[in-house]
Amino acid sequence: MPDETAPTDATPDPAPAGSRSPSSVLGALGCGCVALLVVPVVVLVVLLSGGLSGSTDFPRTAPEKMADxxxxxxxxAYDLMGFTRTVRPGVEKIGVSTENTLSSGYCYDGGLLGLEDKTVDGAYRMSHSWALxxxxxxxxxxxxRRLHRQLKDDGWEVTSYREGGKSKSWDLYVQRDDGSERMSFIWYPDREYFTGGTSVPCxxxxxxxxxxxxxxGDDQSPPALGPAQRKK
Structure with a gap:
């Protein structure tokens, strides 16, 4: 950065005693302004280098383990709800039939201060969906209601809970670890249809x-969901 220098004349006028010359005042102001501009830039660079561009510190874990x-x-959750039916892997018609499926999604680096997300090569997020x-x-x-109470007691953060009555859906959404792990549950009374979903960290x-x-992880398949899977 170029140095700030006060202009000089061949025969400068003397400044009154106890005062500063205009050139020295301007020089001081110039240095102060430059300093004010430099400090935020330096702070911004330090913050960016410190990881505000997004976290990609994901654990190295095999997809089958995250799927499990x-x-x-x-x-x-299925056990807490008291369901006793066995749901085989797969789905015939989403939103109508029973479902028991695994899926894999992309993970993102957060971008520069969160302004532009990019997918992280080799990273994945497993999700499980089920329905009755x-x-x-x-x-x-x-x-x-029982599931709502138990998840709160287990340390999950309830982000939304609605008892919809006879016509509107009943919803329960929970998360933990700053939202890296989530679950959702919806019951549609008009169709007597219940759905559940889980998403685990990247x-x-x-x-x-x-x-x-x-x-x-896009090749993972779940086992049967039901009483046979309960731990003894």
Missing amino acids: RAFQRSQE DHVPANQAVSGL AYDPEWESGDTGLP
């Missing part, structure tokens, strides 16, 4: 290599 973690969260048809009100209402696939295609 997501499924077990759903299994625990023919769920009557007496089972859905009591089960959701992770790196230890076997992923540069140039690999596809998304880690």
